[in-house]
Ligand SMILES: *[C@@H]1O[C@H](CO)[C@@H](O)[C@H](O)[C@H]1NC(C)=O
């Protein structure tokens with residue numbers, strides 16, 4: 703009998719461990735849910751979350767994740783590529799390797815917006831697809847002088863678990879191929895957002 707109980711306990715433990723956790727943090731959507739969320743805001747607590755991932759900007763080859771959508775005839779003569787505009791759907795991964803696990807995408811537009819140095823206007827969303835942030839986004843609007851070691855960009859908002867978020871993303875290039883233009887960039891993000899008490 704004791705043996706049977708042990709077996710049953712082990713079985714339920716294994717069941718508990720193997721239970722999928724995909725929908726644990728699904729946050730209710732729709733206008734009523736958002737209204738409810740705002741109503742509860744006075745009781746919510748501000749939380750600081752730290753995120754770390756790698757951004758793969760692939761502009762060359764057969765499967766680029768960032769493509770040129772506009773440029774001026776002036777762009778080709780400009781030492782800073784002024785006027786170049788690209789649309790990206792860049793992979794965000796846990797490690798710097800090209801085959802590292804993908805946890806989201808950086809979707810948006812960057813444009814060469816500086817005459818003096820290579821400086822990009824970044825307008826994009828980090829769209830998370832894994833774990834507790836699956837389905838949530840963070841919006842970036844910032845200045846990215848790509849040849850400097852560290853670039854700081856504001857997080858101006860978010861959705862899902864990141865509703866009303868604000869924060870700072872720090873970018874550092876870890877790999878850049880001058881010939882192809884492909885780059886891997888490390889991102890550290892500090893973000894303030896709300897959690898219900
Ligand atoms: C992320 O959310 C989507 C939509 O709800 C779901 O289809 C997908 O399975 C989830 N992915 C993970 C890894 O939980």
Ligand SMILES: *[C@@H]1O[C@H](CO)[C@@H](O)[C@H](O)[C@H]1NC(C)=O
Nearest residue numbers: 773774775776777778779780
């Ligand atoms: C760019 O093209 C326009 C229209 O064709 C032309 O008027 C202008 O002179 C060109 N500018 C440069 C920098 O080549």
Ligand SMILES: *[C@@H]1O[C@H](CO)[C@@H](O)[C@H](O)[C@H]1NC(C)=O
Nearest residue numbers: 762763879880881882883884
């Ligand atoms: C850099 O890009 C060029 C052109 O696509 C390619 O031939 C070369 O192998 C790349 N270098 C590295 C280190 O990946």
